[in-house]
Amino acid sequence: MSDIAVRCEHAGKKFCKSLKKSMLYGGLDIFGSVFGAVPDSTILRPEEFWAVDEVSFELKRGESFGIIGPNGSGKSTLLKMLNGIFMPDKGRITVNGKMGALIQVGAGFHPMLSGRENIYINGAILGMTKKELDRKFDSIVDFADISDFLDSPVKFYSSGMYVRLGFAIAVHCEPDILLIDEILAVGDKAFQIKCYQRMHEIKKKGTTIILVSHNEYVVREHTGRCLYLNHGKQRSMGPSEETINVYIKDVYEQRSQQRTVNNSQDPNKQKYAEIIGLKFCNVQGRETSFIESGAALDVFIEFMVHEDMDKPILGVNFYADDGALVYGANSHYEQFEVKEFLRGPHSVKIHIPHFYLPTNDYLCSVVVAQENVGNLIDWHDSRYKLVVGRAPNARGLLKLPTQWEILK
Amino acid sequence: MNDHTHIYEPHKQLKLGMKIWAEMFRELFQFRELIWRLFIRDLSAKYKQSVLGNLWSLVMPFVAIGTFMYLNHAGILDIGQTQMPYPLYALIGLSVWQVFATGLSSGANSLVGAGDLITKISFPREVLVIASMAQSVFEFLIKFVLIIVFFLVFQFSPSWNIVFLPLVLVPLVFLTVGLALILALLNGVMRDIGNIVSLLLMFLMFLTPVLYPIPGKGLLFFELNFLSPLVNAPRDLIAFGHIQQPGHFMMAAGISLLIFLVSWRIFHLAETKIPERM
Numbered sequence: 001m002s003d004i005a006v007r008c009e010h011a012g013k014k015f016c017k018s019l020k021k022s023m024l025y026g027g028l029d030i031f032g033s034v035f036g037a038v039p040d041s042t043i044l045r046p047e048e049f050w051a052v053d054e055v056s057f058e059l060k061r062g063e064s065f066g067i068i069g070p071n072g073s074g075k076s077t078l079l080k081m082l083n084g085i086f087m088p089d090k091g092r093i094t095v096n097g098k099m100g101a102l103i104q105v106g107a108g109f110h111p112m113l114s115g116r117e118n119i120y121i122n123g124a125i126l127g128m129t130k131k132e133l134d135r136k137f138d139s140i141v142d143f144a145d146i147s148d149f150l151d152s153p154v155k156f157y158s159s160g161m162y163v164r165l166g167f168a169i170a171v172h173c174e175p176d177i178l179l180i181d182e183i184l185a186v187g188d189k190a191f192q193i194k195c196y197q198r199m200h201e202i203k204k205k206g207t208t209i210i211l212v213s214h215n216e217y218v219v220r221e222h223t224g225r226c227l228y229l230n231h232g233k234q235r236s237m238g239p240s241e242e243t244i245n246v247y248i249k250d251v252y253e254q255r256s257q258q259r260t261v262n263n264s265q266d267p268n269k270q271k272y273a274e275i276i277g278l279k280f281c282n283v284q285g286r287e288t289s290f291i292e293s294g295a296a297l298d299v300f301i302e303f304m305v306h307e308d309m310d311k312p313i314l315g316v317n318f319y320a321d322d323g324a325l326v327y328g329a330n331s332h333y334e335q336f337e338v339k340e341f342l343r344g345p346h347s348v349k350i351h352i353p354h355f356y357l358p359t360n361d362y363l364c365s366v367v368v369a370q371e372n373v374g375n376l377i378d379w380h381d382s383r384y385k386l387v388v389g390r391a392p393n394a395r396g397l398l399k400l401p402t403q404w405e406i407l408k
Numbered sequence: 409m410n411d412h413t414h415i416y417e418p419h420k421q422l423k424l425g426m427k428i429w430a431e432m433f434r435e436l437f438q439f440r441e442l443i444w445r446l447f448i449r450d451l452s453a454k455y456k457q458s459v460l461g462n463l464w465s466l467v468m469p470f471v472a473i474g475t476f477m478y479l480n481h482a483g484i485l486d487i488g489q490t491q492m493p494y495p496l497y498a499l500i501g502l503s504v505w506q507v508f509a510t511g512l513s514s515g516a517n518s519l520v521g522a523g524d525l526i527t528k529i530s531f532p533r534e535v536l537v538i539a540s541m542a543q544s545v546f547e548f549l550i551k552f553v554l555i556i557v558f559f560l561v562f563q564f565s566p567s568w569n570i571v572f573l574p575l576v577l578v579p580l581v582f583l584t585v586g587l588a589l590i591l592a593l594l595n596g597v598m599r600d601i602g603n604i605v606s607l608l609l610m611f612l613m614f615l616t617p618v619l620y621p622i623p624g625k626g627l628l629f630f631e632l633n634f635l636s637p638l639v640n641a642p643r644d645l646i647a648f649g650h651i652q653q654p655g656h657f658m659m660a661a662g663i664s665l666l667i668f669l670v671s672w673r674i675f676h677l678a679e680t681k682i683p684e685r686m
Contacts, residue, residue, distance in 0.1 A: 015684065026597040026685045030678040033419065041418045080683070084416055084530040087680040092417040099414070099530070107524035112453045124445035125529055153456075 005177050005208040006059040006082060010091035011052065012232075013077055018047045041089040051077045053232045054091070061097075061176075064209040066223035066240055068216065068247055074232035075212045079103060079179050082210065097208075100126065100175025105166030111155035115146055118154050119169055126173045136172045143198070144168035145191075164191055171198050177208040196222065215321070216244045216387045217361045220290065241290050241389075248289040248385045255383055272309050273341070273377045276302040278316065278366045278384045290387045293398045297355040299329070301348045301366055309377070310340040314348055315367040319382060320360050327357055332373055355388070358397035362386045432676050435532045442531060446539035451546065465547040466554055468506070473498040476619045487620045491647040493562040496555070500643050501618040503551040507577065508584050508635070509609045511544035515588025516605045519596050519682060526683050533679045534672065537592050541585050548577075567649030576645055579661035580638045586668035589675040596682040634660035 016022035025045060032039050044050070052074040059065050067075045080086045081093060083101045108125045109118050119140055123133040133140075141147055144164040149157060154165070171178075180199070199222060203209055213219050219226060219240055226240035228247045236246040256277070279300040282288045291297050299316055315330040329350050331338070363382035369375050391399040424431065458464065473495055479485040480494070490497040518536040519526060526533065559566060595601035616635045617623075637656040644652045651657050 022685060023597055026681055029681050030593065030597070030674075033677045033681075034674050080527075081416065084414060085527065085683050087416055087418065087420070089418050092415060095414040095416070097413075101528075101530065104524055104528040107528040110449050110453050112456050113449060117449070117452065121445045121449045124442045125525065125531060127531075129441055 003061050004058055005061045005096055007094040008055055008057050011055045011081060011088045011093050012050055012090040013052045013081055013086055014044060014048045014089050015051045016048050021047045050232050055234050057227060057237060059208055061208055062206040064203055064223045066219035066226040067212045068219055068226060069229035073229040075229055076181055079181050079212055083179055097176030099177050100170060100173050101179040102170045103181045105163045109154050112153050114151045115154055115165060116150050122169045126170060128173050140168045140172050160188060167195055178202060179210045181212045182214060215361055217359055220244055220387060220389050245289050252384060271378050272307045273303055273305045273368050275366050275368055275378045275380050276304055278364060280386055289385055290389060291355060292391045293359050293388050294354050294356055294391045297352045299350040303368055304345050305341045305343050308340060308342050309370055311371045312338055312341050313369040313373060317365045318362045320362060356398055357388050359388050359390045439532055439535050443535050443539050447542040450543055465550055469499055469502045472502055490621055492564055496558045496562050496564055498619050499555055499558055500646060501639060503548055504639050504642050505613060505618045507544055507548045508580055510547060511541045511584040512588050513605050513609060514540040514543060516591035516595050517602050519592045534589060534675055537588050566646045569649040570646050573642055573645060576641045579664040582668040583664035586671040589671040593675055593678050597685055634663055
């Protein structure tokens with residue numbers, strides 16, 4: 001077998017926006033392929049669009065690869081193409097090895113049947129033989145942690161149990177290439193950690209992993225390279241960290257464009273000051289959206305003052321993906337007193353020598369206030385994103401500085 | 409899912425030419441376990457959801473046979489002479505007919521009914537159609553128990569050639585799977601097909617000598633209806649030990665096999681278009 005696991009050459013898939021047309025085209029295509037009058041699939045007919053367009057990449061055996069992009073950018077479609085559920089309408093996809101896909105956990109579960117029965121059915125769907133399943137049965141049940149409910153119908157399962165069982169079966173089919181679509185978002189934290197650990201083990205055994213996720217942190221953590229899709233097109237591809245930076249920047253720019261439009265529609269609003277932007281720089285002074293937990297971080301707040309303002313207060317807040325305020329830097333609370341800002345552009349740097357926030361995706365807000373914290377002049381709500389990754393040799397989500405001493 | 413290299417590209421199926429047949433058989437063989445599992449799944453699910461379970465498949469024959477007997481008795485219908493007691497005659501006919509009817513209607517709905525399986529998992533879709541056909545064959549086995557009970561009740565001793573019954577049913581099974589493959593495909597694009605099928609099946613049953621013997625005068629439709637020899641052959645076998653119109657039967661069997669092969673080929677060509685329209 002060659003050492004290329006997946007090769008995708010100019011692959012494209014088109015969909016139809018209108019249901020009626022879709023039925024018509026479906027009929028025509030089937031009719032055409034039966035009678036040999038093959039329509040050229042690379043041409044768009046009315047109401048059709050490319051859901052995935054001109055995507056090319058090559059994965060080596062054992063490589064892990066991420067696919068990111070906004071909703072509707074074609075990530076899941078591409079994954080289904082790699083899995084052979086959708087045939088490409090142009091280009092070519094070559095897959096070497098046994099493919100396992102976690103596109104939807106528990107697809108094919110029969111609600112009336114017990115967990116035990118469903119393990120065998122779902123296993124067969126994923127290509128496992130009875131012998132194989134007999135051998136792995138205990139390990140599956142153990143991983144899914146459902147032994148008490150093994151003989152109850154799965155419709156009595158909680159959604160977490162459902163997902164656990166589905167994932168457990170899928171990871172036990174030992175594929176050469178594993179496709180994972182945003183499924184681990186379900187299930188509690190403990191199970192998620194278990195899943196990622198398992199993924200790590202699978203990866204070590206040389207399995208190629210393709211991961212689709214909205215969670216940039218997860219992608220950064222588990223993949224070496226990454227493809228960023230936008231409107232079905234390949235916007236960027238390369239080392240995960242760089243690609244994620246491009247993506248986060250795009251999202252930011254798109255959002256701020258929307259804001260500008262919104263703001264300009266409200267001419268009555270005269271502000272003393274206006275926030276221009278927030279920037280993060282790493283220890284090398286390079287602008288980034290990603291840092292390792294515990295590393296130095298410089299936060300730059302840029303803003304424009306329209307009328308001289310005294311007693312300004314500046315703040316930056318970091319919210320975790322569940323909305324909780326994890327950390328806020330605030331000039332008022334930290335006694336960084338400024339007498340006044342004169343008219344004109346300003347830039348303020350907050351240097352954080354050790355950014356100890358645990359690994360996660362954070363949304364950041366910026367606030368400019370006056371005199372007291374409640375008197376807001378301008379603010380950008382959760383408009384910026386910072387991804388905090390695991391520090392080298394960290395056990396767990398963060399790494400704290402420690403001093404060790406032998407006492408006895 | 410296998411250890412071979414897969415290449416996905418547009419119209420790949422057409423580029424393979426005749427080699428496609430080897431691929432089709434290989435795929436089917438590879439997924440035999442899945443067919444079995446899906447069959448067991450549907451069987452046990454059906455059994456779990458109802459009190460009577462598989463006994464339900466016996467209700468319909470009783471109702472239909474009772475109705476026909478009443479109509480005959482009241483003089484509304486003249487069924488004429490049958491080679492065995494009428495209830496037995498009708499039961500065998502109906503049981504064989506339902507191999508076709510339930511196989512066809514459940515097969516036609518098998519892709520649409522599979523939901524997530526189709527859109528989220530990759531496997532040869534004909535597996536679904538075949539598994540639902542297996543269901544229909546299984547129901548025939550249950551009815552066969554009832555047929556044996558009828559043998560005892562009516563003190564009718566069947567020919568020993570009854571052991572060849574499975575063989576005689578094979579063409580009917582091929583025909584059913586063949587038609588179901590095409591209908592399942594069309595049903596994926598237009599959901600009307602499911603309704604049309606159940607309507608057509610009702611008409612076809614009355615137009616096929618299932619509950620009555622083949623009319624003596626050679627009506628064109630009955631001559632052309634190749635379902636008729638397929639349905640009658642098992643009954644002939646049980647009553648006389650041989651098939652009464654072997655020529656017709658062989659012809660019908662040939663057509664059935666041809667329909668199966670052509671349909672399977674078409675299904676295989678078109679099945680990749682189904683998930684994206686579901």
